[in-house]
Amino acid sequence: GDVLGEYTGKIVPGHCGGNYVTRLWSTGQDSDYFRPGVDAEVMGNELRMINDYRGVPGANGPNCKFSRTTLRGYRAALIVATRTVSPGEEFLLDYGDVYWHGWRPAHSHISNEPEETYEDGTSQNLEERTVSAVLPEDLEALENELREMVSQATEESSRA
Numbered sequence: 539g540d541v542l543g544e545y546t547g548k549i550v551p552g553h554c555g556g557n558y559v560t561r562l563w564s565t566g567q568d569s570d571y572f573r574p575g576v577d578a579e580v581m582g583n584e585l586r587m588i589n590d591y592r593g594v595p596g597a598n599g600p601n602c603k604f605s606r607t608t609l610r611g612y613r614a615a616l617i618v619a620t621r622t623v624s625p626g627e628e629f630l631l632d633y634g635d636v637y638w639h640g641w642r643p644a645h646s647h648i649s650n651e652p653e654e655t656y657e658d659g660t661s662q663n664l665e666e667r668t669v670s671a672v673l674p675e676d677l678e679a680l681e682n683e684l685r686e687m688v689s690q691a692t693e694e695s696s697r698a
Contacts, residue, residue, distance in 0.1 A: 541616050543617060545578060545604065547578030548577045576615055585617050588602065588630065600631050601623050601627070602617050605617070
C-alpha cells in the first residue's frame with residue numbers, strides 16, 4: 539500500500555507506555571522492556587491523530603497499519619494504507635489488543651485524578667510519569683544500558 543508517512547515523536551524506553559506509543563519493532567524480537575518506542579502524545583506529526591477503527595461509528599475495520607522498517611539507519615514506524623482510501627474517508631488503524639486490554643489505564647488519560655490505576659491493579663502518580671527524550675543515535679546505548687540493568691538485577695536477585 540501507499541506510505542502515509544513516518545510516525546514521529548519522542549523515542550522512549552521499552553518499559554514506557556502511553557496512549558500514543560508504538561514500538562519500533564514487532565513482538566518476538568525481544569521482551570517489551572527492550573523494545574523502545576515512539577511516543578507521539580506531546581510531539582510528532584499529524585499521523586498521531588489517526589484513530590482506532592473501534593472508536594469510529596460505521597467503521598468496518600482499519601484501512602492502514604503500522605509497518606516497522608529502517609530509515610536513515612534507524613528503526614522507524616511507518617503508517618501504510620492497506621487499501622484504497624476514498625477522498626474524505628478517515629484514516630483508521632487497529633491499535634491492537636495490548637492497547638485495549640493490556641497496559642492501558644482503567645480510566646481516561648484526561649482524568650483530573652492525581653493517580654492513574656491500571657488494569658493490573660498498580661497505580662502511578664501522574665506527576666511521576668515524565669519521560670526524557672532519547673535521540674535516535676542514543677538508542678543503541680540505551681538498549682545496552684537497559685540490558686546491563688536487567689543483568690545486574692538478575693545477578694542481585696540470584697544472590698539473595
